[in-house]
Amino acid sequence: MQSIQWDAALIAKYNINGPRYTSYPTALALNTAFPQAALFQALASSGPELSLYLHIPFCHKLCYYCGCNKVVTRHQHKADAYLDALAAEMALYRPHLQQKVINQLHLGGGTPTFLTEAQLSRLMALLHQHFMILPAAGISIEIDPRSCSDDKLRHLKQLGFNRVSFGVQDLDEKVQIAINRVQDTELIRHQVALCRELGFSSVNLDLIYGLPYQQPASFAETVAEIIRLDPDRISLFSYAHLPERFAAQRKIPDCSLPDAPAKLALMQLAITQLVAAGYQFIGMDHFAKPDDALAKAQQAGKLQRNFQGYTTAGQDALLGLGVSSISQVNGVLWQNSKDLPAYYAAINQQQLAVERGFVLSADDRLRAALISQLICHFELDIIALSQQWQLQSFWQYFDSALSLLKPFMEDGLVEVYAEQIRVTDAGRLWVRSICACFDAYLQQGQQRYSKVV
Incomplete structure (x- = not known):
């Protein structure tokens, strides 16, 4: 990794707004x-x-x-x-x-x-x-x-x-x-x-x-x-x-x-x-x-x-x-109020200060597992994931992701095989963008994320 040098063209091409994927969604x-x-x-x-x-x-x-x-x-x-x-x-x-x-x-x-x-x-x-x-x-x-x-x-x-x-x-x-x-x-x-x-x-x-x-x-x-x-x-x-x-x-x-x-x-x-x-x-x-x-x-x-x-x-x-804290338990996400007076008001009424949340669907859980593998280990065992989630055809399920991955493949940032996806050392910098190819929600709020670099 320490010997990899990224060129300006790749920076210009891929330095887009993207999530850090501390959760999915x-x-x-x-x-x-x-x-x-x-x-x-x-x-x-x-x-x-x-x-x-x-x-x-x-x-x-x-x-x-x-x-x-x-x-x-x-x-x-x-x-x-x-x-x-x-x-x-x-x-x-x-x-x-x-x-x-x-x-x-x-x-x-x-x-x-x-x-x-x-x-x-x-x-x-x-x-x-x-x-x-x-x-x-x-x-x-x-x-x-x-x-x-x-x-x-x-x-x-x-x-x-x-x-x-x-x-x-x-x-x-x-x-x-x-x-x-x-x-x-x-x-x-x-x-x-x-x-x-x-x-x-x-x-x-x-x-x-x-x-x-x-x-x-x-x-x-x-x-x-x-x-x-x-x-x-x-x-x-x-x-x-x-x-x-x-x-x-x-x-x-x-x-x-x-x-x-x-x-x-x-x-x-x-x-x-x-x-x-x-x-x-x-x-x-x-x-x-x-x-x-x-x-x-x-x-x-x-x-x-x-x-x-x-x-x-x-x-x-x-x-x-506490105020603004986020929980993630068994496929459910929820967040307390970000406003301290509102947090106090709810607690004083003997109520949780939960302001918003989300229940993951089966598709969300599948994508969360996939993104977690890529962002933690920089590779994905397609066979193991397909068996775990009972997918008959991985690439049929994620057909749109393959087209989004193609530019990364052409630039040597990710390698896609029949049984594996592997982020290369050169692609490690762009793993957030690579994960985004599998994100079904990204287009709804991309402008609110930070730049990848």
């Missing part, structure tokens, strides 16, 4: 006509294990690049009211979970480390009160180094957290100023070292390429420093510039952003460095040490993808709590 398919009874049926008929995601929306400062659901505030007490609502939401779900156990728990945001140590203690007590969390569960949290003291890191370990993910993005000061996220490299070094000392089982560092004023030399130094920090995993995300959707991104001048070829060069540079350092390239945007659980899952053909990204847990067994 994507979240845009969710609608307000969704019957809440469907989610209770999904929970009742699902397997014995669930992953749990909690959205903590609060941030002390606004990062201009961020497209997440967030509430920027300096008022710490606002989190107390939010924890009250989370407690009520947990209580509403509890009767429908039977004896299900939690195998993964993740706190995302926003900034989960906005919470004080006392608030974090209360949250974990609530979770243990309402859910049966397995002793070996992966319990992870996203960390903003600027809002996480040494004492808070120690407290997280005492509460049972065993995985941490630091939002680094870029270490270059000019880039940090442009995105309004200035953080000292020495602080990150210190916190990563402390996590090792405390015995966290996994440390992940997030990077973003395509940010304003990024240059190959400075980004190469950022990646080199990340490698020196020796994390277990590294996420390398593409910046999605959608100022028409996210007002804060309008503070980033268009002229400061690298164009598609320059952005691609940044990604290529990072891939080369990370692979040379011994990291295994996972999916589209993750890297892991060969002995990491994510790498082992990919090697065993068990890698999954859900709204949290690539994961070792089941992709169809994720329960989301």
Whole structure:
């Protein structure tokens, strides 16, 4: 992969808007006509294990690049009211979970480390009160180094957290100023070292390429420093510039952003460095040490993808709590209100804050399984899929997809055989576009997705 070079013609040809496929259908398919009874049926008929995601929306400062659901505030007490609502939401779900156990728990945001140590203690007590969390569960949290003291890191370990993910993005000061996220490299070094000392089982560092004023030399130094920090995993995300959707991104001048070829060069540079350092390239945007659980899952053909990204847990067994959170359980998707007052209003009436949802059809489930195989493993066993879904003729069922795949085949990005579809190393960059060939909903909302590069 590190030796592949993409030319400008391919970039111009295939750099279209496309989903990231953290689900199929994507979240845009969710609608307000969704019957809440469907989610209770999904929970009742699902397997014995669930992953749990909690959205903590609060941030002390606004990062201009961020497209997440967030509430920027300096008022710490606002989190107390939010924890009250989370407690009520947990209580509403509890009767429908039977004896299900939690195998993964993740706190995302926003900034989960906005919470004080006392608030974090209360949250974990609530979770243990309402859910049966397995002793070996992966319990992870996203960390903003600027809002996480040494004492808070120690407290997280005492509460049972065993995985941490630091939002680094870029270490270059000019880039940090442009995105309004200035953080000292020495602080990150210190916190990563402390996590090792405390015995966290996994440390992940997030990077973003395509940010304003990024240059190959400075980004190469950022990646080199990340490698020196020796994390277990590294996420390398593409910046999605959608100022028409996210007002804060309008503070980033268009002229400061690298164009598609320059952005691609940044990604290529990072891939080369990370692979040379011994990291295994996972999916589209993750890297892991060969002995990491994510790498082992990919090697065993068990890698999954859900709204949290690539994961070792089941992709169809994720329960989301909190404002804007998305759940995916047994062929049913649903999302809480994105508006915090509306979320509070529903919970205060002892109702779930579900705003929209979607029940997958048999065709949706088939396409979801196919896209998952391509985006996680870059190949599809046509015979196995046909047998699993009782297809008499794969290409008769997906006849329109074959014509859409032909340009990718002609450009050497995908190979199609009687029994297999394989994304080539050169095609890996365009796997989102290749998956889109099998997407029955894409044309309805393509303009709302980010560029592939």
